[in-house]
Amino acid sequence: ASRTAAATVLAAVAAIAAVVDEHVDELGRIDAVAGDGDHGIGMQRGSHAALAAATAALEAGAGAGTTLTRAADAWADKAGGTSGALWGVILRAVARELGDTGSPAGADVAAGVAAGSAGVMAYGKAEPGDKTLVDALVPFSAALTRGIDSGSSLRSAWAEAAEAATVAARDTADLLPRMGRARTHGEHSIGTPDPGAVSLALIATVLGSVLAD
Ligand code: ADP
Numbered sequence: 001a002s003r004t005a006a007a008t009v010l011a012a013v014a015a016i017a018a019v020v021d022e023h024v025d026e027l028g029r030i031d032a033v034a035g036d037g038d039h040g041i042g043m044q045r046g047s048h049a050a051l052a053a054a055t056a057a058l059e060a061g062a063g064a065g066t067t068l069t070r071a072a073d074a075w076a077d078k079a080g081g082t083s084g085a086l087w088g089v090i091l092r093a094v095a096r097e098l099g100d101t102g103s104p105a106g107a108d109v110a111a112g113v114a115a116g117s118a119g120v121m122a123y124g125k126a127e128p129g130d131k132t133l134v135d136a137l138v139p140f141s142a143a144l145t146r147g148i149d150s151g152s153s154l155r156s157a158w159a160e161a162a163e164a165a166t167v168a169a170r171d172t173a174d175l176l177p178r179m180g181r182a183r184t185h186g187e188h189s190i191g192t193p194d195p196g197a198v199s200l201a202l203i204a205t206v207l208g209s210v211l212a213d
């Protein structure tokens, strides 16, 4: 690869912040249907704090794992809201598998995403079907692991996994929320997808092009 793993991490965090910027109003609107309407703003605050932290870490010579850990901590710290804490959990788990030396393999990335998915469920106690970002993250992780295990490149396994996340996020529209703020106005959300699942799928999709570089 022509760039270091840490530089790829920075490019990935930058791509996340950019796609969140593009969809900030839409994510707020979806969250306002049954939640408090702050999902776009919260994701924006978190991802931009993460980008600033990753930039500083890379400039200070940090490796990929440390760069992503700094980004994760800044995201969780600055975002506020449930989704910020959960994105901190996801990114920290991936960072642990990347480490700071060598160039991480597809299996490391898949293991990190799987650990992040398990970590989100342990932290937030949501299960598949509760209408949360877990509904996009679990099929994303499963498809990624399946692809890598069957010998696909990270790029192609990731593309299939992002497609699975997109379909799964769309399918949350039919679900009744059982977790998070949205559960109190649950019936209003029928027909609208879960905002956290939608943003996760958007991010998974945009990261495919970073991996393809
Ligand atoms: P808040 O609900 O605190 O305002 P956000 O609006 O940023 O936070 O995020 C809402 C999203 O967080 C939901 O759409 C859902 O995907 C996710 N979420 C909420 N609670 C949980 C939970 N316990 N486990 C997993 N995801 C959750």
Ligand code: MG
Binding pocket: 031, 035, 036, 037, 038, 039, 081, 181
């Ligand atoms: Mg909200």
Ligand code: MG
Binding pocket: 036, 038, 081, 082
């Ligand atoms: Mg909120």
